Amino acid sequence: MKKEEDFFQAVYQIVRLIPFGKVTTYGAIAEALGSKKSARMVGWAMNASHRIPDIPAHRVVNRNGLLTGKMHFSTSEEMQRKLEAEGISVIGDKIQDFERYIWKPIELITLD
DNA sequence: CCGTTGACGCCAT
């Protein structure tokens, strides 16, 4: 197992831990991995997540609650549709009441 | 080898 693959698996594992009806951000995942400034690498890993089954990629958005990755789904509506199916309102590619649905993986580690 | 490009985020203006 190469290290590069470990990074991918770490990202996928965290994404799989996102609860139903909740969302998280690229930055939050990067922070949980110990590379807070490497949010781009998380997005890079997510771009390759299509070949991995059972990855709720629609629950990962940017820090503003914007669906920046919607164009990477089968259709541009897929991401929003899945989020709304979980009770999350999306208007103009932006999650409404974002703070209410955010879930941070770093809290699993901090755990105070 | 080098310049560009990105499912990002923070800061300056």
Place this chain on the structure above:
DNA sequence: TATGGCGCCAACG
């Protein structure tokens, strides 16, 4: 509020 620059770092031509 909006826009641009920079750090980050792997992939690609």
